[in-house]
Amino acid sequence: MTVKIRPLAAGNWKMNGVTASLAEIAAIAESAAGIGGADVLICPPATLIAQAVAAAAGRIAIGGQDCHAKASGAHTGDISAEQLRDAGAGFVLVGHSERRADHGESDAVVRAKAEAALRAGLVAVVCVGETNLQREAGQTLAVVGGQLSASLPHGATAQNLVVAYEPVWAIGTGLTPTPEDVAEVHGFIRRELVDLLPEAGAVVRILYGGSVKPSNAAELMAVENVNGALVGGASLTAKDFLGIASVYE
Numbered sequence: 001m002t003v004k005i006r007p008l009a010a011g012n013w014k015m016n017g018v019t020a021s022l023a024e025i026a027a028i029a030e031s032a033a034g035i036g037g038a039d040v041l042i043c044p045p046a047t048l049i050a051q052a053v054a055a056a057a058g059r060i061a062i063g064g065q066d067c068h069a070k071a072s073g074a075h076t077g078d079i080s081a082e083q084l085r086d087a088g089a090g091f092v093l094v095g096h097s098e099r100r101a102d103h104g105e106s107d108a109v110v111r112a113k114a115e116a117a118l119r120a121g122l123v124a125v126v127c128v129g130e131t132n133l134q135r136e137a138g139q140t141l142a143v144v145g146g147q148l149s150a151s152l153p154h155g156a157t158a159q160n161l162v163v164a165y166e167p168v169w170a171i172g173t174g175l176t177p178t179p180e181d182v183a184e185v186h187g188f189i190r191r192e193l194v195d196l197l198p199e200a201g202a203v204v205r206i207l208y209g210g211s212v213k214p215s216n217a218a219e220l221m222a223v224e225n226v227n228g229a230l231v232g233g234a235s236l237t238a239k240d241f242l243g244i245a246s247v248y249e
């Protein structure tokens with residue numbers, strides 16, 4: 001049985017964007033009606049979330065890029081999932097490779113954050129992916145499988161969980177895996193999801209991320225079990241992001 005999955009075109013602004021950049025979000029939101037075949041999400045820096053929600057005018061979703069596992073408390077500089085929700089976010093990325101590398105986030109930490117997202121009523125976008133060394137050592141599926149089984153939140157459903165496969169070596173480098181390689185990993189993730197989440201695994205969205213651009217989006221988004229994109233650099237301007245999302249017009 002083939003199940004129809006509504007794709008998600010998501011942008012991750014990382015540590016980029018100031019108030020002037022809200023015009024890009026407004027422009028993306030204005031064009032969202034034309035992207036009828038997918039949901040659209042932008043994850044700006046936390047400083048812009050509330051204003052981005054206003055600029056989005058309900059036409060696209062706004063998300064955070066990380067959250068703390070706890071709801072509140074003495075954690076200077078951190079932001080809870082509840083606070084993101086209060087600012088109007090509907091999603092939060094957890095376990096992005098830059099968080100795993102820069103902040104030493106383990107799978108257990110990522111799972112706690114994903115569970116915090118669910119507790120707060122946010123959709124958790126759990127990111128997984130192998131490094132170049134791991135790929136060259138033939139460990140890609142083992143690494144991705146390990147990350148999935150150890151970082152997916154308890155209580156996940158197709159409504160509150162999205163998985164993003166982002167090979168670390170493809171992020172910000174202009175390099176991408178071949179469509180065959182993407183198909184292999186996404187097919188593997190689908191089988192693992194069905195195994196781990198018997199009810200939801202067949203319909204949880206699996207995004208591909210890592211150097212997605214207008215020029216390669218159609219090819220990558222056409223791969224089986226690719227249910228959307230997580231876009232970094234090319235999500236910073238409405239022109240480039242819409243060039244990608246237009247795959248889903």
Ligand code: PGA
Nearest residue numbers: 171172210211231232233
């Ligand atoms: P990139 O980043 O599109 O700039 O490669 C993707 C990501 O890290 O989410």
